[in-house]
């Protein structure tokens with residue numbers, strides 16, 4: 239692990255150094271990175287948070303076999319390529335690139351990033367038969383981070399809004415019902431009587447009662463008991 243880290247650092251530093259050195263020291267390799275769904279002439283898109291599968295094509299125009307050790311990459315600020323946003327996963331291959339041959343290797347970029355243009359630097363570590371390492375620049379330009387396609391999420395959101403709206407309507411109707419003025423029950427008040435009228439009324443009821451009660455029941459219970 240320590241060795242890999244060291245070699246990556248050496249690779250990145252070496253690339254900057256070699257960029258200013260004569261091209262003769264580099265093996266005869268042409269590289270090209272194909273981005274998924276790329277449109278020629280436009281900034282390639284990378285979907286944030288999703289696996290973006292690139293294809294890196296190596297063409298060896300030399301007379302000796304080479305080996306592609308690994309591909310490293312970093313996402314950088316577009317305005318300053320030395321300002322690293324994220325070091326991408328290094329992929330180790332160790333695949334032979336035959337003399338006068340072509341090799342296509344996959345490289346996946348998966349990271350979350352806000353939708354905007356950033357810089358991307360991809361480099362390969364290539365080794366010759368004498369085990370000399372050469373950093374080869376694959377890509378060093380801008381890419382455009384975009385949001386994943388929202389189709390299904392949108393449908394889910396709309397459904398959620400409908401459910402929430404329905405809930406609010408239900409709550410609203412419940413509150414409306416609870417707040418509505420109650421239908422007043424008409425309480426009929428018996429017209430008040432004067433004491434005389436009440437007395438008369440009571441007297442009348444008494445009379446009626448007594449008339450109704452059979453004769454023998456009117457006798458005092460005490461008398462009844464003695465007789466039996």
Ligand SMILES: *[C@@H]1O[C@H](CO)[C@@H](O)[C@H](O)[C@H]1NC(C)=O
Nearest residue numbers: 246247250312322323324325
């Ligand atoms: C990326 O890697 C380089 C070299 O190993 C290191 O110096 C730098 O701090 C790293 N940057 C980030 C953002 O991880």
Ligand SMILES: *[C@@H]1O[C@H](CO)[C@@H](O)[C@H](O)[C@H]1NC(C)=O
Nearest residue numbers: 253254257319359375378379
């Ligand atoms: C990559 O491109 C940036 C901006 O154009 C430049 O500053 C940087 O030196 C390039 N890096 C390499 C390794 O060529």
Ligand SMILES: *[C@@H]1O[C@H](CO)[C@@H](O)[C@H](O)[C@H]1NC(C)=O
Nearest residue numbers: 280281353355382383384385
């Ligand atoms: C980057 O992607 C966004 C969202 O898809 C788009 O609106 C914008 O035009 C793109 N920019 C470039 C330079 O391609």
